[in-house]
Amino acid sequence: MDSYNLHISASIGIACFPQDGYSPELLIKNADIAMYEAKEQGKGQFVFYEDSLKEDIDENMTLSNDLYSAIDNNQFELVYQPQVDATTQEINGFEALIRWHHPERGLLAPAKFIPLAERTGLIIPIGEWVIRTAMAQQKKWQEQTGKRLRMAVNLSTKQLKMADFVNVIEYALLEFDGDPASFELEITESIFMEDTTLMLNQLKQIKDMGMAIAIDDFGTEYSSLSYLKKLPMDRIKIPKTFVDGIGHNEKDEAIIVSTIVLGLKLGCRTIAEGVETEKQLLFLKQHGCEEIQGYYFYQPMQAQKIEHELFNYYKRSNGLICLPAHKITATYQYYM
Template sequence: KTGQWRGEFWNRRKTGEIYPQLSTISTVHDQAGRLTNYIAVFGDITQIKQSEQELYKLAHEDALTGLPNRSLLRARVEQSLSRAERDGSMCALLFLDLDLFKTVNDTLGHTVGDALLQRVAESIKSQVRAADSIARIGGDEFVVLIDDLSGPNGATQLARRLLDIFKQPFDALGRELYITASIGISIFPTDGRDMDTLLSNADVAMYQAKEHGRNNYRFFEQSMTEGAIERLRLETALRGALARQELTLVYQPQVKLSDRCMYGAEVLLRWQHPELGQIPPERFIPIAEELGLIGELGAWVLENACAQLAEWDAHGLLIPRLAVNLSVQQLERIDLADTIAALLARTHIEGDRLELEVTETMLMRHTKQVITNLHALREIGITIAFDDFGSGFSSLGYLKNLPINRLKIDKTLVDNLTQDPNDDTIARTVIALGRGLGLDVLAEGVETEVQAEFLLREHCDEAQGYLFSRPMSADQIVDFQIGHLVQTPHKN
């Protein structure tokens, strides 16, 4: 009717290269209205098509990983939900978030962090069916859409496969990095009938996975919603807890088993919220790690622990050492040793009176910076304790190759001493191992005289636990020292 046709098709150049072409064909009529000719105009639209593809990528793909972004994910989820609604089938969203990824960015830089995200994206993609979709929706968050799901078991199997890829280190610009992930799962139609609801519920389930130790998965349950609201409240409160002076330090005495004298104390962090009451560390420490606040909290603990040692010294109360737990974020800081050396100088505390506790999880990261930092800390006189030994799958190589001074036997090995022959054997072995390597050995969680006597017989050096004292305030430590159980302490 218009006398014109316009269309696109593929053409071939003389070189054999195929290219897109836009053709416009128009009719020509004489004065009587009779068709006399056709005029065809052909144009190479290669650059136009390339520009369109770039615009599509910008609008629908993640620039770093090349995966679909939130916008494209939404379109695919809506298509999947329509099919599932029509066919009476299921589909699932798996919300995957890397555990403590912020630590990588903060300690190794965003370039290494970006490379790690690219390797993770490739590994996730290798586990997903062609019919399913994977998207990066921001930061270290990935979402997998499982289409045409017959039941929850399919989501379980994929979640397990995804967690398995994190058992091996990732190569990020020549660095071998270990990292884990937590996964939340929501199912259509039981957990929601639109993308926003399903994604929100998968997010809630993912945080439940983190609160249950990370490196695992959880299916959404309606009861989790209350937990999500509580977590949000804790996050908000924790951000201002330091400024409001709600955080305090308590100290649990560490005694020598041979004379029951106090030779040190472990520093523990407590949070007393004016409305929520006493919030246990196992609740707020993981949140602080996820929010990137753990470095600030750790620095505050170190600063106040050294200040407290100086105050005790000023009042004539000599506590030979304080043991402070380090976070992964602190342990990987390039300036860790220099920062602590400056703190010791400022508070006039000798290095050998500060003990820093590291866990197996930290040592498993085994980055060059961790090793460098541990040796640098030893050079300024600080002692290093291997905390919670026996609670995981420790490698003896850690003990042999790292500058560790003290081995802390985990409470789980102490609980059933003299009641379970296997635990007795393990405890004997751990103590003998530590002493054989020239390490001091301290048992945690000692609650009975029977346990203390067993440990003393096996030549365990020191212990801490409710048998001797619960964690106490700085003022109570003074009373504890004056008490009949503790004589004036002296250095080894």
């Protein structure tokens, strides 16, 4: 009989008498809450119970319940952030970003509810709604301008784990007579931390349809260069965390330059997110970054604002969709 060495770790939640409860049942319940927090922090840790943990759980449970009715009640909205050619400053496309107009809590950013949607599985219908809504909007804009404007949407690994996810894309393309060559799906490096066989196969099928694949927040999660050889990617997105270091952090600058060179060697375009200053723009242009996304040019905007401000300008500008920096950014800070 073969023998194996087993390495076991534990996540521990701790509740103390009497401050965390007087009864065994309450102490066990609160210790259980602390244990799940230990797992959330990366496992193999211990966490002491605090009242704030229960408050977070109660809030998340309430939000999770509200999420179930959010789609049916039309509480979600997409806003769109332009992606700009670094040299010509022409808008090449948009990234679709979801917002939740909660009836009691007001406007909620994705960081507030997307993790909940992933844990509950609601990311599947929400993600499908995003794809269909963005594709319909892209079709409308392409007809308005006569220009092939790229539309990018973010994907969750939960969506890529769906056996029929490719069918979701195909049905949306058929429904809206979509242009796969100008539709882009953004994934994060977290894909490399999962069982990648199914997801890579799905991405390759999507790529075969003519769609583009982008890696979002490159270098911030799990950078495995060996997986880059397998991934059918077209664009690398340089995250804001590195862009913020331009001008005062040489290591951030070195990572950016290396990423641009890597993209060039792999045949991928590069786009920098979170660009807010002229110094950042000039550095990125100097080192060959091809596209820019950030508040220096435009914040995320509602569709009607884009049509009113950008496309009306487009009709008067010989076919270039571009405006001087800062012309309209301040108006839409509500949609950050």
